[in-house]
Amino acid sequence: MKRYSAFAVAREALRNHKGWGRAWAAPEPKRHYDVIIVGAGGHGLATAYYLGRNFGITNVAVLEKGWLGGGNTGRNTTIIRSNYLQDPSAAIYEKARSLYETLSQDLNYNVMYSPRGVMMLAQTQAEVRGYRRTAHANALQGVQTEWISPARVKELVPIINIDGPRYPVLGALWQARGGTARHDAVAWGYARACSAMGMHIIQQCEVTGIRRENGRVAGVDTTRGAIACDKLGLVVAGHSGVLAEMAGFRLPIESVALQALVSEPIKPCMDVVVMANTVHGYMSQSDKGEMVIGGGADGFNNYTQRGSFHHVEETVRALVETFPMISRLKMLRQWGGIVDMTGDRSPILSKTPLEGCFINCGWGTGGFKSIPGSGWGMAELMATGESALTRAFGLERFREGRFIDESVAAGVAH
Numbered sequence: 326m327k328r329y330s331a332f333a334v335a336r337e338a339l340r341n342h343k344g345w346g347r348a349w350a351a352p353e354p355k356r357h358y359d360v361i362i363v364g365a366g367g368h369g370l371a372t373a374y375y376l377g378r379n380f381g382i383t384n385v386a387v388l389e390k391g392w393l394g395g396g397n398t399g400r401n402t403t404i405i406r407s408n409y410l411q412d413p414s415a416a417i418y419e420k421a422r423s424l425y426e427t428l429s430q431d432l433n434y435n436v437m438y439s440p441r442g443v444m445m446l447a448q449t450q451a452e453v454r455g456y457r458r459t460a461h462a463n464a465l466q467g468v469q470t471e472w473i474s475p476a477r478v479k480e481l482v483p484i485i486n487i488d489g490p491r492y493p494v495l496g497a498l499w500q501a502r503g504g505t506a507r508h509d510a511v512a513w514g515y516a517r518a519c520s521a522m523g524m525h526i527i528q529q530c531e532v533t534g535i536r537r538e539n540g541r542v543a544g545v546d547t548t549r550g551a552i553a554c555d556k557l558g559l560v561v562a563g564h565s566g567v568l569a570e571m572a573g574f575r576l577p578i579e580s581v582a583l584q585a586l587v588s589e590p591i592k593p594c595m596d597v598v599v600m601a602n603t604v605h606g607y608m609s610q611s612d613k614g615e616m617v618i619g620g621g622a623d624g625f626n627n628y629t630q631r632g633s634f635h636h637v638e639e640t641v642r643a644l645v646e647t648f649p650m651i652s653r654l655k656m657l658r659q660w661g662g663i664v665d666m667t668g669d670r671s672p673i674l675s676k677t678p679l680e681g682c683f684i685n686c687g688w689g690t691g692g693f694k695s696i697p698g699s700g701w702g703m704a705e706l707m708a709t710g711e712s713a714l715t716r717a718f719g720l721e722r723f724r725e726g727r728f729i730d731e732s733v734a735a736g737v738a739h
């Protein structure tokens with residue numbers, strides 16, 4: 326793989342960009358791999374990457390039914406933060422956030438990580454108590470966050486109205502090193518690095534069945550034929566229940582559409598990410614100038630990857646008191662992705678009842694931020710059978726009642 330560099334950009338500029346190679350190969354599937362990962366979203370690709378980088382396991386295929394990064398990874402609103410309440414969550418999200426800091430250098434691919442700061446507004450007394458508590462928990466966990474006053478909120482976000490009649494801003498939980506990254510670039514960067522290690526990324530290859538022999542995984546059936554493997558990772562977000570059924574077990578997961586929208590591009594007016602969880606809305610400004618806006622998940626289970634007009638209305642109505650300027654914006658486009666929600670709003674990174682088969686799912690509305698940490702932990706779990714990062718997120722917690730309750734951190738928040 327040719328390295329990307331300032332020198333390479335200058336050289337290609339001089340020869341009309343004719344010398345760039347393909348970012349990743351498009352190989353035919355082999356008959357057998359040591360590891361198959363189903364799902365070429367961020368989590369599947371990061372798992373494959375760290376299997377190779379940290380454990381030298383490179384006889385790996387990542388199978389994708391559509392195009393890589395075309396699921397939630399390419400549809401999310403790119404918020405990165407690690408200000409969760411429970412210790413296991415803070416550990417994996419902070420691991421991810423810290424990996425994001427140097428991800429562009431590690432992958433030799435510009436993922437445009439922008440630690441511009443993330444603010445979660447408190448607009449009720451219950452939120453004040455909840456976020457103060459999270460700030461204390463974060464201090465103990467070594468995650469840098471702080472509780473800030475309404476005046477400081479206004480200083481950081483001049484366009485905000487802190488004196489709303491229904492929901493005045495009472496303060497905020499502020500994480501200065503939270504921010505955003507370019508979602509496609511995260512998938513593309515990992516894919517390119519996996520391909521450079523000799524791994525096979527096979528697109529347009531849907532897994533239709535899971536082969537089992539004597540209680541162990543033996544391989545998968547796909548739209549491009551049967552492929553054998555020693556270990557299998559299911560990393561398919563909103564389709565986790567479908568794949569689990571193929572493997573013969575059930576998951577405590579619900580699949581729902583989560584929607585977002587962007588406005589027409591406008592001049593720079595807000596250089597932090599703001600989340601307003603009481604009213605169910607959040608907003609940031611993209612590098613192109615669009616206001617990126619999202620809200621809550623659909624109230625019913627579904628597999629539609631579409632946006633809907635009622636959602637635009639609900640979300641904009643929720644935000645307009647706090648951001649009066651959005652009443653004058655034209656909306657440009659909207660979309661949806663299928664997210665997988667657990668009851669405690671924490672993910673599942675786990676062995677499964679089928680030996681050799683592992684699952685990574687349940688990131689719900691907030692799994693973009695965790696991609697590097699999740700891949701790191703999942704790779705360790707698959708390679709060695711154990712990982713300190715994933716230990717608390719096993720499937721058995723639902724049977725044992727050992728929930729990792731993140732409903733405050735992850736209810737509407739992304």
Ligand SMILES: Cc1cc2nc3c(=O)[nH]c(=O)nc-3n(C[C@H](O)[C@H](O)[C@H](O)COP(=O)(O)OP(=O)(O)OC[C@H]3O[C@@H](n4cnc5c(N)ncnc54)[C@H](O)[C@@H]3O)c2cc1C
Nearest residue numbers: 364366367368390396397398401402404532662692693694
């Ligand atoms: C509108 C929206 C906004 C969001 N905002 C944020 C945010 O701001 N911050 C944040 O942290 N998170 C956010 N999220 C959540 C985040 O996008 C997801 O948690 C994360 O992208 C999940 O990544 P993944 O790799 O697990 O899944 P995906 O990216 O969905 O990848 C799974 C892949 O599996 C493939 N697949 C499914 N079935 C099969 C099969 N049978 N065979 C082969 N392949 C299969 C799919 O095609 C898909 O490409 C948001 C999500 C949405 C929808």
